[in-house]
Amino acid sequence: VEAGDKVRLDALLDDLHAADVADLIEQVGSGERAALLELMGGLDGDILSELDEGLREEVIDQLEPEELAEAVRDLESDDVVDLVEDLEGEQAEAVLEALDSADRAVVEQSLAFPEDSAGRLMQREVVMAPEHWSVGDAIDFLREAEDLPDQFYHVIVVDPRLRPVGYVTLGSILSAPRETPLKALFEDSFRTVEATRPQADVAYLFNQYHLISMPVVDDDDRLIGVITIDDAMIVLDEEHEEDMMLMAGVGDSSLSDTILETARQRFGWLFVNLLTAILASAVIALFSDVVDQIVALAIAMPIVASMGGNAGTQSLTVAVRAMATRDLTGANAWRVVMRETAVGFLNGLLYGVILGAVGWLWFDSAMLGVVLSVAMWLNLVVAGLAGIAIPLGLEKVGIDPALASGTLVTTVTDVVGFFCFLSLASWLLL
Amino acid sequence: VEAGDKVRLDALLDDLHAADVADLIEQVGSGERAALLELMGGLDGDILSELDEGLREEVIDQLEPEELAEAVRDLESDDVVDLVEDLEGEQAEAVLEALDSADRAVVEQSLAFPEDSAGRLMQREVVMAPEHWSVGDAIDFLREAEDLPDQFYHVIVVDPRLRPVGYVTLGSILSAPRETPLKALFEDSFRTVEATRPQADVAYLFNQYHLISMPVVDDDDRLIGVITIDDAMIVLDEEHEEDMMLMAGVGDSSLSDTILETARQRFGWLFVNLLTAILASAVIALFSDVVDQIVALAIAMPIVASMGGNAGTQSLTVAVRAMATRDLTGANAWRVVMRETAVGFLNGLLYGVILGAVGWLWFDSAMLGVVLSVAMWLNLVVAGLAGIAIPLGLEKVGIDPALASGTLVTTVTDVVGFFCFLSLASWLLL
Structure with missing residues (x-):
């Protein structure tokens, strides 16, 4: 279709909903995208407001001022606000100038409300x-x-x-x-x-x-x-x-971002994760002579850490979701913390026994089994506690509880897991 | 308030929306809950349909048949369907019998449609x-x-x-x-x-x-x-x-589930995680003589694994979300896979250099720095690839792409991370 057949393209796109046309523009590669836009010759305002934020800027850059003005003029005031608030200064100006003065005044009033407030979301036309x-x-x-x-x-x-x-x-x-x-x-x-x-x-x-x-x-x-x-x-x-x-520490991203943008967005939390991972490694370094003497410890270590990380993520996910739906509030926070810790206690007990048996059979050492067993138990209790306490704590100090708490929780479970396991080992096995 | 003051309780609850009363019932402890329900003496149908599924069964169990009948009679047909479909056989029967025959026929017709289908969601009353x-x-x-x-x-x-x-x-x-x-x-x-x-x-x-x-x-x-x-x-x-x-491998759960129920719900995926963690440990065991000779390897190992797990989770989260919004489809799957791999390549290169330097300085061995660097790079490329390929693969075989893919992705990054790191170490350091 991309062979330059404008008539057929127009016929095809005419049947589609603006949201589908926008999806189409998002899904083609960036080379094809320019050709597609060229061929379409201007865009409806509807399509523009359905486009992904990142891409919208790119597309608006390619439009002539008159094309932009025409596209914007058909939109309702709340859609224009939605469009303008994500644009850079110059592009926002261009869109506002394209409106007639009454509409522009309405849009500017809405933009006077803080970002992400109800005022930005409302339509002014009421009956x-x-x-x-x-x-x-x-x-x-x-x-x-x-x-x-x-x-x-x-x-x-x-x-x-x-x-x-x-x-x-x-x-x-x-x-x-x-x-x-x-x-x-x-x-x-x-x-x-x-x-x-x-x-x-x-x-x-x-x-x-x-x-x-x-x-x-x-x-x-x-x-x-x-x-x-x-x-x-x-x-x-x-x-x-x-x-x-x-x-997940991904931040504001979309599939149509370039590779470089995406890599940069993710770099930050990976860096935080690097620091916390080094912290966990430092715990192991504390016990390097124990590990040096019993290589089985190095082999079994990741199991304790991985189980703790997983159990912590389970609690965390439940907590973040419950806070988003306001099911977890100050009124029941304490009870939920106790509950998560109790769940960690129970599963820790069960998996402590299982892992103890596995360790005993694998490494042919009953004492190593005991060490694994107790370390696993402690770590799952801490995982349950951390999974709920970290998001609650973040919210208490005014930070979004979801903010990369995944990284924080696994750091806690890694550090605690390694510490329990290796200090028990140095106490009981040396 | 729980001192048995029915008049004041009624006055307080009367002002609340049914959804808020339901939230209140959910948030009090289970002991207080029974007292509260006792004191309220029967429930409106609205409150019943706002309650959490798990709790609903418990509450319905406590209601007399006449109370239940009265509660259900005021509800619209789609709300009754929603109520009945989550109940056990006997309770569902009781609710259906409480309806008059015309309403019951309507509800039974809706229930004839498959679970989670549009037919269960619709209301029959149309204009x-x-x-x-x-x-x-x-x-x-x-x-x-x-x-x-x-x-x-x-x-x-x-x-x-x-x-x-x-x-x-x-x-x-x-x-x-x-x-x-x-x-x-x-x-x-x-x-x-x-x-x-x-x-x-x-x-x-x-x-x-x-x-x-x-x-x-x-x-x-x-x-x-x-x-x-x-x-x-x-x-x-x-x-x-x-x-x-x-x-997160949590399954269908709610804050009002008991500790025992919650522990059981989470046990399953923890077991899967145990098996995959043992797999990762088995990789380390393959190289136990290398680890035995160089204890620094045991110390640095978790960093490579943790960074890989984190980067994999980033890709995975973007992929699962994009699949849910249908932004990621067969049409652009290949390009997105390439993109995620390229992002892993870029960040892997950067973090390879950083971690190489850290390893060199920490362990005073340039060669260990090189090993860390290359292992990190490879692992982030694999993390990007696995984070997108695993959910796409799950969907291809008809499994929900979100299904505990977190565990699967971190397993891949653990196994690959340990393998790259330790095999490079045994090749270059021994």
Whole structure:
């Protein structure tokens, strides 16, 4: 298809959803990508906002200013905000200039809210009604209104000072008699969110209370916008991605980053890991004369460390997930810590016995079996404790609990595992 | 509060959302939980369906049959399905018997679809209209209909054989003139899904195409239900949880499981890890005479293994996430494999040099530095390759790519790391 056949390409792409076209652009190699973009001649705004952040900059660089202006003009205000906030200064300017002044003012107001706040996520276009209206008033208003948002699910009812007091679903407006007051149809699920609240909280609220839309208010509780569930779903998805990536020490990355960028992103946590690995090695170095005398220790060492690392990662994963869903809070933290430690105690006991038997048979030394057994037991208890205490501790000091805690937990289990194993060995075997 | 003050407890709980009450029940200890439930005297159906699966069985066991019947009767059909599918045979029977026969038939039909399929997720209550209707016809129909679902966002338009042909948002029905044909208001986003499609696909489609609701069809393309975005969001959240838990080898678990249950759940993958760790140790045993002669090898070994494990986990996490979002497909798999290997090559080169220098200075042996350096380099290349190839391979043979691939990847990097390091050492240092 890449043979320059523009007509056929256009025909093919026309049938595709903007999200699929964006995926296509992401998945082809970078050489083919330039050719593809060239051939497409300009991009719809939809496609632009579906593109991966990293790639978006690259693509926008290749567009002529007029092409960019045209692409951006069709987008809703929240999509433009989403587009602009990830761009470098110059490109952001270019996009803003492409808008007419009213739209630009709206976008700039949203950009005035902190990054990752509800204010950045909301759309400004809201459908509201005064408290005293009936269903009939609302229907007449909607029939006459010219500039309704593309998608809306509730009519938000506000008091005379523009403070939201409730909302009514379109379904109930459609099915109720005209004279019913809107007040009588208020939904129980109604709750508002301040524009400065973090987006992660917004996603949590939608998920917890099964919301469809949530009015956004300013410091004086006045209605300034609305967030809909489709945007909340995207945030939820991004939060998950962030947690996974942080745990593995990958950072903000995407498949369309270049090899060099990717290598650089991962270099940092590998460096931290190098330092912690050297720490674990230093523990072994402390006992080098024991290891020198009994080579079986060097052989069995990795088993203790690996089991500890694995058990620690199990606890850690459960903890990070439970903190993300707010199932793990100050109220039950202590009980969960005890529970994880107890689980480590139990599995440590079982695997201590198993590994003790393996060590005895393998190295033909009952005492080495005992050393392995006790070291394994201690290490699994510590693994359970570290797996939960490290993320809780990180959160306590205001750091994202997912942040490469994988590396931290395995460091603890390595250091403790080697230390227990080798000090027991030097005590019992020499 | 737990002093038996029922009146105050009721007053407190009345103000809370069902989801919050469920969280409260989950977070108190198991002793307090029984007292709390006793004091609450029966549960609303909403609270029951918000409870964690494991706990739900426990709570239902404590309810009298009449209490259970009452709780379940207020729920929508998809919530009852969700409740029943996680219960044991006897409890499921009890819930079904509590329903009146029409509701029970609906629930049993949904349960006839495979687990984790779209059919289990849909609600049966749909609002549909024939193709030839105008906006006015739809409004009159809605005003007269008695049994509309609690939440609906689209009127689904069907042909005479009940096959959906498009849908119209309530917003556009409300704002269009009465004589407009519904056909003229069809949304571009319209797409249907077969009842047998996996729920993971449903969540992907909602997220990819920013859908709000999606009609569900049977084998003959006839409309049998509808899935709304709030249900899709829950599935998306569960899918993420599953991926995280599978990667860490934790399985299906929750904070309210008992210590014994949790220990048993984690025992399995720890056992797999024990076997793979023994494999890595066996590699060291192969070279036991080298290690016996140079104790520095035993000290430095864990660094090579740890760096490899970390780099492998980085690649793995990116791969599992990209597969979940369908960014990594057959079309670009080869390029991504090359990219990860190249990233491993680059970082391996850098860390090879760094670790070589560290080894030289630490152990005062240039040759040991060279051995460390080359072993590190090789291991990071293999880590990049294994991190992406293992999940791709698992998917190819039909296994969930997240399934404890963490353990598999670190096994590969341990085995390869130890082997490279020790065989190079025996070649160059002896």
